[in-house]
Each structure stands twice: as C-alpha cells, then as structure tokens.
Amino acid sequence: MMNEIININSFEILDSRGVPTIFTEVVLENGIKGSASVPSGASTGIHEALELRDKDLNRYKGNGVLNNVKVINSMIFDAIAGIDARRQKDIDKILLDLDGTINKKKLGANTILSVSLAVAKAAANYEKKELYKYLGGTLSYLLPIPLVNIINGGAHANNNLDIQEYMITPIGAKTFQEAIRWCSEIFYNLKDLLKKNNYSTSVGDEGGFASNFKNNEEPIKYLLKAIKMTKLNPERDVMISLDVAATEFYANKKYKISSEDKSFTNLDMSEYLLKLKNKFPIFSIEDGMAEDDWEGWSHLSNSITDNTLIVGDDLFVTNKKRLLKGITRKAANSILIKLNQIGSLTETLETIDLAKRYNYETIISHRSGETEDAFIADLAVATNSMFIKSGSVTRSERLSKYNRLLILESSDKNLVYSGLVYNEKI
Ligand code: 2PG
Numbered sequence: 001m002m003n004e005i006i007n008i009n010s011f012e013i014l015d016s017r018g019v020p021t022i023f024t025e026v027v028l029e030n031g032i033k034g035s036a037s038v039p040s041g042a043s044t045g046i047h048e049a050l051e052l053r054d055k056d057l058n059r060y061k062g063n064g065v066l067n068n069v070k071v072i073n074s075m076i077f078d079a080i081a082g083i084d085a086r087r088q089k090d091i092d093k094i095l096l097d098l099d100g101t102i103n104k105k106k107l108g109a110n111t112i113l114s115v116s117l118a119v120a121k122a123a124a125n126y127e128k129k130e131l132y133k134y135l136g137g138t139l140s141y142l143l144p145i146p147l148v149n150i151i152n153g154g155a156h157a158n159n160n161l162d163i164q165e166y167m168i169t170p171i172g173a174k175t176f177q178e179a180i181r182w183c184s185e186i187f188y189n190l191k192d193l194l195k196k197n198n199y200s201t202s203v204g205d206e207g208g209f210a211s212n213f214k215n216n217e218e219p220i221k222y223l224l225k226a227i228k229m230t231k232l233n234p235e236r237d238v239m240i241s242l243d244v245a246a247t248e249f250y251a252n253k254k255y256k257i258s259s260e261d262k263s264f265t266n267l268d269m270s271e272y273l274l275k276l277k278n279k280f281p282i283f284s285i286e287d288g289m290a291e292d293d294w295e296g297w298s299h300l301s302n303s304i305t306d307n308t309l310i311v312g313d314d315l316f317v318t319n320k321k322r323l324l325k326g327i328t329r330k331a332a333n334s335i336l337i338k339l340n341q342i343g344s345l346t347e348t349l350e351t352i353d354l355a356k357r358y359n360y361e362t363i364i365s366h367r368s369g370e371t372e373d374a375f376i377a378d379l380a381v382a383t384n385s386m387f388i389k390s391g392s393v394t395r396s397e398r399l400s401k402y403n404r405l406l407i408l409e410s411s412d413k414n415l416v417y418s419g420l421v422y423n424e425k426i
C-alpha cells in the first residue's frame, strides 16, 4: 500500500515568542509528506491537557522539547509505522493509549498533537485534497468571521489592562476579503489615534497595540472611534469582542481589577460586564468568569439574555466532559476551540460536534505563542465554524491563518462568508 506511514521526522523549532515547540513531519510509502507544528498558550487553563517540556534549565530556561522529539522519532514511530494515514481515529487512539493518562502528562499534549495533525496533512496530501476538503468533505461551505485582536492586555502585554483582548468583529462584511480589509484599515486608524494622543503603538504577543489606558473601558472607546474613522458603523458593520481571561485575576473568590482598583465577587463581576455590554456594541464576551466559577458563569449567562456570545475558553478547554457540564448548567452559549488544549484532532472534532448538537457557536482559535502553521484556518472551514480568532492583522504567525482563508475564498467559489449567514440567522 502507498498510504502507509514509513517515517517520522520531528524537530525542535521556535514559536512566535522565541520559545521551543515541536515540528513533526510524517512520510508515507509513496514519499508523500505532511507536517505540523504546535502552538503554545500564556494564559493557560488549569484543566488543559499537559504541555510537556524538558525542564533542563541549561537550555531555553527549561522550555526545550528535545525529549518530546525523541519520543516521536522512536516510541511513537514504532507504534504507528505501517498504518494507513487516513485512519485518523485509530492513530489518535493508539497515541492516547500509548500515553495512558487523563491529561496526557506522560507523552505531552504537544507531542501527541504534532503527530496527530501531521498525519491528517499527510493523508490529505495523499488524497490530493485541500486539508479543509479532506477533513470536512463537500459540505464545508463557511468562511469564518474573524475576531481580530487589536488591543492586547492581561498576560499578553506589559501594560495596565486587566482585560486580555479587545477584538473587532466584522459581522457586516459581505466577503472575508472585505472583512480583513476593514480590520486592517481600522488597525491603522487606531494607530493614528493612539499616536495623536501620545499613547504607545508598540504591540503585544498577538500583534495588537499594548498601550497603557486610563481604565478597561477606554480601549473600547478608541476602537469605536477607529471604526467610525474608517466610515463603518459599530452596530451594523463591526462590533467589539472581548476576551476578559478572568481566571488570570481571580483569587480567593474575588476578581481583582487592578487598573481600576476594584475587587469584585462573581455577582459584581457579572454586573460589571453587563454594564459594559449595555453601554457598548459588544458582540461576544470570552472567559468573563474564572475557569471553575461555575456559579459565576451561570449568573453571567442568565443576566445577558440577548444574542451576545458568552464564550468558554479556560472554562471548557476543548474538553467534551467540561462542555457537557457547561451545557447542563447553562453556563455559556459558545465554545473556544484550541487543538492543543485537548491534544488530538479526533478529540477536537468530537468536541466541536458536541457543541453543534447543543447549538453552541464554535470559535476556532490560535494561541498567543504561534507558528506559521495555518491548520486552524482549514479546521474552521471544514467544521463550518462561524468564527475564527487569530490575533491582529499584523505579524505573519497571525496572518498565515487569515491569508489562507483569503486564498481559499478566491480559489473556491462555493465558500460563503459567515457574516451573511449570521445576519440571516438573527
Ligand atoms: C486565549 C488565548 C488566545 P493564550 O486566552 O484565548 O488568544 O491566549 O494562548 O495565551 O491562552
């Protein structure tokens, strides 16, 4: 057979923060290859599958991944050599069994994921199909609405903002190309505005501006000004999305909003977010509550009853069990999907499937530490996900995903921009 795995080459490379990560290439019998590299988070949820590192303090402050690479080239290769690369589920099952732990702490979620994704790419290449077609078949038709992060705070920037991400959401564009053009134009109008007011225009980990602001509200006002300067309407064309990443400032049952010198209970926090929501055109709120504050989540979801997306990231960690718990408790209405939170393609697809069955919106997401790998762009199209989050419209590790979608839009006339579908739905 020509589709059998005959070789694996794994290497230690660097991510967008200059921290080591894993690159894996899978080779099939007929010489066809597929490769993938894995991203890495900064505001990592405690319930995520484990990202394993060498912990050798003499190299990269302990962040090396040479052991992971060794395991892939030996133990993992032995376990999946000779198997048809199209048997994704079976291969992922072998990898999970080889690890044998609940949170993948033996081999590492990063180790397993690099192989899982490289296998999928090799199989797509073998089938001579684009990755999204291979994964999604002929029913994939949506190009996602991008959530574009143009002001960075929290763990992604060295500024005073408690809220981690201020994103623009071009729901009113007619095409993905128009959506990206709007976002780039808004980004540069925002840059002019910041400069004019003597605010710094240096950027954070995801390519958004990392200026200091008066409080957590001021960035929203700047975004709205920049949207209007671009001659767009902040309700109809481009709305605001937030990733509060509240786990990062939650301790002893209190939410500590340092920039405003406030300490909130979950009820206060919910009220704070509701006020923001009522004051500004906010499209979605991600991680408005901490990862284990289920009560806070239910409260937030009960108090915001319009079609605002209430998105669980650290809360769900792309994990079916946690998502089911959230569904039962009515904790949210949307889920952020990150492949490396769970650590294999099959499990990620299962979580997306479960979310869709319960009418949850799925937002396919990058990590703050990224590589040029654009797998998530294809994953978004393959799964008809209405949204993608890949940071700012600057820096190539962010753009590789948006650029892939621009190319898909031009090359496959069957694909439709999700904004059109979303506006029909509401
Ligand atoms: C998030 C992500 C991506 P990180 O919180 O949603 O923006 O950040 O990768 O640091 O967890």
Ligand code: MG
Pocket (backbone or CB within 6 Å): 243, 245, 286, 287, 313, 314, 336
């Ligand atoms: Mg998040």
